[in-house]
Amino acid sequence: MKLGIVGLPNVGKSTLFNSLTKAGAESANYPFCTIDPNIGIVAVPDERLKVLGDLYHSEKVVPAAIEFVDIAGLVKGASKGEGLGNQFLSNIREVDAIVHVVRCFEDTNIIHVDGSIDPLRDIETINLELIFSDLDIIERRMSRTSKGSKNDKTLAKELDLLERLKGHLEAGNMAKGFMTDDEEELVLLNGYNLLTYKPVIYAANVKEDDLADDGAGNGFVKKVKEFATKENSEVFVICAQIEQEIAELDDDEKKLFLEDMGLKESGLEKLIRASYHILGLISYLTAGPKETKAWTIVKGTKAPGAAGKIHTDFERGFIRAEIVNYANLVECGSYNLAKDKGLVRSEGKEYVVQDGDVVLFRFNV
Numbered sequence: 001m002k003l004g005i006v007g008l009p010n011v012g013k014s015t016l017f018n019s020l021t022k023a024g025a026e027s028a029n030y031p032f033c034t035i036d037p038n039i040g041i042v043a044v045p046d047e048r049l050k051v052l053g054d055l056y057h058s059e060k061v062v063p064a065a066i067e068f069v070d071i072a073g074l075v076k077g078a079s080k081g082e083g084l085g086n087q088f089l090s091n092i093r094e095v096d097a098i099v100h101v102v103r104c105f106e107d108t109n110i111i112h113v114d115g116s117i118d119p120l121r122d123i124e125t126i127n128l129e130l131i132f133s134d135l136d137i138i139e140r141r142m143s144r145t146s147k148g149s150k151n152d153k154t155l156a157k158e159l160d161l162l163e164r165l166k167g168h169l170e171a172g173n174m175a176k177g178f179m180t181d182d183e184e185e186l187v188l189l190n191g192y193n194l195l196t197y198k199p200v201i202y203a204a205n206v207k208e209d210d211l212a213d214d215g216a217g218n219g220f221v222k223k224v225k226e227f228a229t230k231e232n233s234e235v236f237v238i239c240a241q242i243e244q245e246i247a248e249l250d251d252d253e254k255k256l257f258l259e260d261m262g263l264k265e266s267g268l269e270k271l272i273r274a275s276y277h278i279l280g281l282i283s284y285l286t287a288g289p290k291e292t293k294a295w296t297i298v299k300g301t302k303a304p305g306a307a308g309k310i311h312t313d314f315e316r317g318f319i320r321a322e323i324v325n326y327a328n329l330v331e332c333g334s335y336n337l338a339k340d341k342g343l344v345r346s347e348g349k350e351y352v353v354q355d356g357d358v359v360l361f362r363f364n365v
Contacts (some may be wrong), residue, residue, distance in 0.1 A: 004092030007101035012240035017070035019243035104220035234274040238267035282355035317365035
């Protein structure tokens with residue numbers, strides 16, 4: 001999974017990136033301090049892996065991973081060359097979802113690029129820049145498509161789609177609000193890699209005092225949540241500064257720190273939950289003496305497709321999947337005992353893999 005982090009300068013974007021990835025991106029109280037796109041790989045916390053690793057005495061435990069891409073703070077006019085952000089919009093075209101960091105706190109010591117705190121105005125500013133960037137992609141595509149559209153029905157149909165999509169964007173709308181029931185058009189839409197067609201997760205950055213009640217008493221957060229609900233986006237509340245402190249702690253210290261603050265989970269865990277939810281993802285597990293590993297798949301994936309995540313040969317030569325529920329396996333204490341109790345099932349090609357399935361694939365190529 002790959003997530004792109006966007007936001008205005010001085011909203012806590014790079015601070016959040018630092019805390020999530022410990023990559024040490026420069027963070028300072030002025031715009032454009034992140035000159036180059038920063039990339040960090042983060043392990044997805046999953047306590048099930050350690051338990052299975054101990055159960056199987058695995059040589060190594062491999063969690064699922066998320067790649068974060070952090071780009072320079074965008075400002076009004078970025079798509080037309082203002083600031084530096086426009087140089088890096090291409091870096092987030094390949095991401096699965098966008099994490100939009102929004103400032104929801106007052107602090108006279110940290111300047112705001114527009115002089116005041118207004119998260120909805122900030123969201124609109126960023127969205128317009130993403131729309132302008134997408135329009136540039138669409139117009140270039142139209143230029144190429146129009147050349148052969150007179151003699152090619154397929155190209156003519158695509159040109160019609162592009163013209164309608166252009167009108168939709170020019171009206172200030174995000175591409176994800178564009179409606180079509182045509183399967184071919186949906187395939188084309190997915191292929192354009194438009195920034196405004198991607199799912200969005202808003203990170204409402206608050207002060208420490210607003211963390212315990214998840215921003216319930218923060219008027220800025222309320223506005224962001226209301227806005228996100230209308231466009232079917234996710235929101236999580238975070239204090240980037242606190243998250244950076246948490247990032248320096250080991251697991252036991254982190255747990256105590258969160259308990260002292262009255263928090264059940266870190267910002268990273270909130271973000272991962274939100275991203276899995278909005279992208280419709282789950283994790284299945286494989287375990288053995290050599291390796292215990294988590295594999296991320298789209299909810300609804302059938303067994304052969306899940307096997308293909310490990311290796312294409314597994315999917316091509318799929319015979320069956322031997323599956324035991326994680327909780328049942330742990331309760332029994334071993335795979336053989338679970339099998340003796342009839343808790344290990346043999347499933348075929350039509351089986352839809354579930355979150356927490358511990359799977360052994362049988363294949364032949």
